[in-house]
Amino acid sequence: PPNEHVVVTQPMRPWWERYQPVSYKLHSRGGTEAEFKDMVTRCKNVGVRVYVDSVVNHMAGLGRQGSGSGGTSFNSDNFDFPGVPFRREHFNSRDKCPSHDGNINNYGDPNNVRNCFLVGLTDLDQSQEYVRTKIAEFYNHCIDVGVAGFRIDAAKHMWPGDIKAIQDKTKDLPEGGRPFFYHEVIDQNDGAIKVGEYTPLGYVTEFRYCQKIAEGIRNFGMLHGVYDPGWGMTDSAHAFVFVDNHDNQRGHGGGGNLITHKHPRDYKMAVAFTLAYNYGFTRVMSSYYFQSSDQGPPHNGDYSAKDVTINADGSCGNGWVCEHRWNPIGNMVAFRNAVAGTGVDNWRNENEEVSFSRGQKGFFAMAKSGHMDRTLHTGLPAGEYCELVSDCKKKITVDGSGNAHIVIDNSAEPVIAFIVGGPT
Numbered sequence: 001p002p003n004e005h006v007v008v009t010q011p012m013r014p015w016w017e018r019y020q021p022v023s024y025k026l027h028s029r030g031g032t033e034a035e036f037k038d039m040v041t042r043c044k045n046v047g048v049r050v051y052v053d054s055v056v057n058h059m060a061g062l063g064r065q066g067s068g069s070g071g072t073s074f075n076s077d078n079f080d081f082p083g084v085p086f087r088r089e090h091f092n093s094r095d096k097c098p099s100h101d102g103n104i105n106n107y108g109d110p111n112n113v114r115n116c117f118l119v120g121l122t123d124l125d126q127s128q129e130y131v132r133t134k135i136a137e138f139y140n141h142c143i144d145v146g147v148a149g150f151r152i153d154a155a156k157h158m159w160p161g162d163i164k165a166i167q168d169k170t171k172d173l174p175e176g177g178r179p180f181f182y183h184e185v186i187d188q189n190d191g192a193i194k195v196g197e198y199t200p201l202g203y204v205t206e207f208r209y210c211q212k213i214a215e216g217i218r219n220f221g222m223l224h225g226v227y228d229p230g231w232g233m234t235d236s237a238h239a240f241v242f243v244d245n246h247d248n249q250r251g252h253g254g255g256g257n258l259i260t261h262k263h264p265r266d267y268k269m270a271v272a273f274t275l276a277y278n279y280g281f282t283r284v285m286s287s288y289y290f291q292s293s294d295q296g297p298p299h300n301g302d303y304s305a306k307d308v309t310i311n312a313d314g315s316c317g318n319g320w321v322c323e324h325r326w327n328p329i330g331n332m333v334a335f336r337n338a339v340a341g342t343g344v345d346n347w348r349n350e351n352e353e354v355s356f357s358r359g360q361k362g363f364f365a366m367a368k369s370g371h372m373d374r375t376l377h378t379g380l381p382a383g384e385y386c387e388l389v390s391d392c393k394k395k396i397t398v399d400g401s402g403n404a405h406i407v408i409d410n411s412a413e414p415v416i417a418f419i420v421g422g423p424t
């Protein structure tokens with residue numbers, strides 16, 4: 001989240017302080033508005049669009065007061081946030097929340113989930129025109145700075161109709177078109193709120209995919225079922241999918257038995273498969289190393305984040321994991337873009353191996369043992385192809401009938417992929 005937030009010192013500067021807003025000024029522990037704008041502009045100039053993580057369900061938690069990351073005063077117990085400004089009347093009052101202590105404690109009741117306080121965080125009343133306007137002004141300011149879209153944090157804890165009203169107040173991008181919106185809704189078939197309530201508003205996080213891909217990597221035989229509509233998973237046109245996120249990689253936010261960068265080989269296979277397959281809109285995670293679940297990013301003496309340094313081999317230094325630079329992850333983005341809009345064909349899934357083609361545009365294979373040596377039908381035009389994951393160190397020849405000799409060996413990654421129109 002790029003906006004001003006509380007500064008927590010107990011524990012010392014946890015990552016989650018950024019999820020307790022103080023104002024909508026773009027001044028976070030990540031830097032000032034000028035620094036944020038500079039980053040967004042430099043990204044945009046090289047074709048990388050930025051969306052922001054927007055925390056608008058709530059402001060800071062009860063018991064917190066003082067100065068925010070941008071120096072603005074606030075007092076949560078008095079519901080006083082002069083930097084916006086928000087006052088007591090802009091928050092959900094106790095009569096709208098059916099829980100005995102004001103905190104969310106019953107996921108079976110939408111009024112409880114949406115009108116009560118999430119872990120003590122002061123809950124805004126987005127049904128009010130004033131509150132909607134302040135949030136939309138924040139979004140519009142982000143768009144002025146060059147941002148292209150928004151993650152809506154805690155969307156599950158807001159009424160879809162209120163979110164729609166806020167989105168409708170948000171302007172088009174300067175280059176035309178609507179901003180990108182996706183909604184964070186943790187639906188694991190365990191409560192009253194369903195992802196389907198949010199699909200009319202944009203993409204919706206599909207947390208069940210995290211479980212499904214973890215099962216699929218542990219047992220390749222399960223990979224055919226990573227998208228399981230019978231289990232309530234939303235359709236490909238609305239599902240926002242990822243192998244892990246900033247919460248569940250550290251046991252927060254619906255945690256579980258997931259695959260993360262802590263198991264690099266499994267993680268590479270999980271993300272490579274996700275990018276190769278034809279389900280949903282994909283997000284690639286990029287992390288820092290951590291020991292404890294509260295620990296913030298690698299920091300300098302003043303707790304500002306350390307720079308991401310790049311080592312000679314292309315990996316990152318200073319405590320940053322940079323999963324997005326790992327070949328079976330970063331190089332598979334070209335694959336996903338090249339095969340967009342095609343289906344899955346020539347599916348083969350035996351002996352802890354999986355392979356398939358995407359239309360007549362790409363072919364993907366993965367072997368859990370790290371070893372595979374067989375001739376497969378690729379469905380691709382004849383020719384010599386450069387293998388993407390090895391940076392073209394491997395070449396693959398497709399013959400006139402569309403077959404190719406596919407070799408995966410333990411000296412390299414357990415994944416191969418190639419595309420029509422790829423590098424040569």
Ligand code: LM2
Pocket residue numbers: 016017018019020055061062118119120121153154155184247252253
């Ligand atoms: C989210 N999605 O709905 C974020 O993805 C998640 O990271 C946020 O929780 C959460 N919603 C609220 O925006 C994180 C973190 C919590 C942390 C909150 C607020 O997972 O542990 O709660 O941010 O900073 C912390 C303390 C908690 C305390 C609360 C309020 O861990 O014990 O509750 O602050 O002071 C009394």
Ligand code: CA
Pocket residue numbers: 057113114115116123124157158
């Ligand atoms: Ca709420």
